[in-house]
Amino acid sequence: MKIPVAAVLAILAGSPVVAHHSFSTEYDKTKPVSVTGVVRKVEWRNPHIWFYVDVKDSRGQVTTWGFSGAPPSFLMRQGIQRDAMKVGDVVKVDGFRARDGSPNASGGRVTFADGRSVFTASPEDQRPD
Amino acid sequence: MSKLLLVAVTAASLAACTAAPAAPQQAPGIPRAADGKPDFTGMWAGPGFAHTGKDTDAATVRRYTEANMSAFTPAGKEKLYRKYAGNVRIDDPTAICLPNGLTRQIPSPYAQQWIQTPTQLVILYEYMHFFRVIPLGAPNRAHAGDIEPTYMGDSIAWWDDDTLVIDTVGLNEWLLDAYHPDDGSSRWHSDKMHVVERLRYTDGKNASYDVTLDDPEIFEKPWVEHWAMQMKPGWKILEFICDDNDRCRGGNCTAADVQKPGGGS
Numbered sequence: 512m513k514i515p516v517a518a519v520l521a522i523l524a525g526s527p528v529v530a531h532h533s534f535s536t537e538y539d540k541t542k543p544v545s546v547t548g549v550v551r552k553v554e555w556r557n558p559h560i561w562f563y564v565d566v567k568d569s570r571g572q573v574t575t576w577g578f579s580g581a582p583p584s585f586l587m588r589q590g591i592q593r594d595a596m597k598v599g600d601v602v603k604v605d606g607f608r609a610r611d612g613s614p615n616a617s618g619g620r621v622t623f624a625d626g627r628s629v630f631t632a633s634p635e636d637q638r639p640d
Numbered sequence: 641m642s643k644l645l646l647v648a649v650t651a652a653s654l655a656a657c658t659a660a661p662a663a664p665q666q667a668p669g670i671p672r673a674a675d676g677k678p679d680f681t682g683m684w685a686g687p688g689f690a691h692t693g694k695d696t697d698a699a700t701v702r703r704y705t706e707a708n709m710s711a712f713t714p715a716g717k718e719k720l721y722r723k724y725a726g727n728v729r730i731d732d733p734t735a736i737c738l739p740n741g742l743t744r745q746i747p748s749p750y751a752q753q754w755i756q757t758p759t760q761l762v763i764l765y766e767y768m769h770f771f772r773v774i775p776l777g778a779p780n781r782a783h784a785g786d787i788e789p790t791y792m793g794d795s796i797a798w799w800d801d802d803t804l805v806i807d808t809v810g811l812n813e814w815l816l817d818a819y820h821p822d823d824g825s826s827r828w829h830s831d832k833m834h835v836v837e838r839l840r841y842t843d844g845k846n847a848s849y850d851v852t853l854d855d856p857e858i859f860e861k862p863w864v865e866h867w868a869m870q871m872k873p874g875w876k877i878l879e880f881i882c883d884d885n886d887r888c889r890g891g892n893c894t895a896a897d898v899q900k901p902g903g904g905s
Contacts, residue, residue, distance in 0.1 A: 535820060536728050536735045537888040552898050556885040558737075563898045575899045579888065584750060584766065584878045585699045610891030614899065 538617040542608040555593040578618025670841035683875040687867035688749030699749035703817040716858035721825040737882035739791040741814035806837040830857035845871040
């Protein structure tokens with residue numbers, strides 16, 4: 512899995528935090544979430560990509576978290592292709608929880624096992640500090 | 641649906657508020673059509689991008705700048721800024737896939753394709769697949785007298801030397817831009833909004849994009865936002881279906897198949 516350095520930097524240097532077209536109606540910026548797990552599925556679809564991460568708790572219980580990322584076009588135009596994140600990748604995801612309390616969130620930042628840190632949230636999204 | 645009879649906008653009223661300063665010397669090397677006019681045909685990264693000069697670019701949500709705005713009418717500020725209402729149709733209708741409307745579509749951070757002929761200009765917006773078919777004709781001519789108000793309005797265009805002028809009226813009362821409840825409110829314009837876009841090549845791949853906003857219910861006089869767009873020959877319009885996988889609409893998420901008990905991969 513390789514993401515061009517320039518593309519990653521472009522994302523890291525993305526636009527200031529302003530609201531996604533639906534961020535505040537869907538997610539709660541006062542409820543950050545950070546999980547580490549294994550990517551189970553990636554949906555490269557509009558209006559935003561979704562990816563799902565199996566997260567095991569201390570008792571061995573697995574919860575599949577869903578994270579909303581940027582629109583596919585935003586990522587593609589920054590050089591990020593749909594295979595940038597693969598099923599089986601171990602990732603740490605920082606984001607903000609859905610308002611309904613379900614295991615879904617805005618996926619503000621993805622950190623891969625090799626330490627690369629990539630924002631997948633839309634430039635319109637709230638991003639974790 | 642009832643129709644709104646709009647007073648035809650005359651050339652004189654436009655010229656007074658939208659005329660640009662004396663045009664600078666036209667940059668050499670700009671694309672020109674067979675009729676000699678600057679040719680805006682092509683793929684563009686509109687104001688909603690960083691404009692890197694490369695094939696890759698960063699989507700950038702731009703909003704109208706408060707410092708550029710005219711003074712408000714007595715009731716103007718209250719009409720422009722709508723406090724958070726807990727109603728998505730007021731706070732951000734795009735969250736339920738309703739349209740941007742013209743003033744928010746102009747800086748939309750998605751690609752757009754322009755197709756220019758001697759008699760009309762077609763703009764294809766990737767976001768929500770909106771399009772505009774804009775007749776090119778005599779400068780400062782009047783709009784039709786009876787216009788159905790819409791999200792994108794009634795646009796007509798003409799040439800002012802090498803500057804393309806697009807004049808729009810007949811807009812719904814709708815969102816001004818992507819100002820958001822997280823900022824404390826949303827921003828709206830009235831159905832009296834009159835938009836004049838002025839586009840001019842600054843070199844072979846870049847164009848200045850000045851947007852004059854004239855909303856007499858909100859602002860005391862017209863004011864201008866200065867933006868730009870950049871040609872991206874390697875891009876193409878991608879499909880964008882807002883309803884396709886909008887899984888947490890209104891804050892109520894639908895479990896994906898992999899999140900259901902015994903869910904598949």
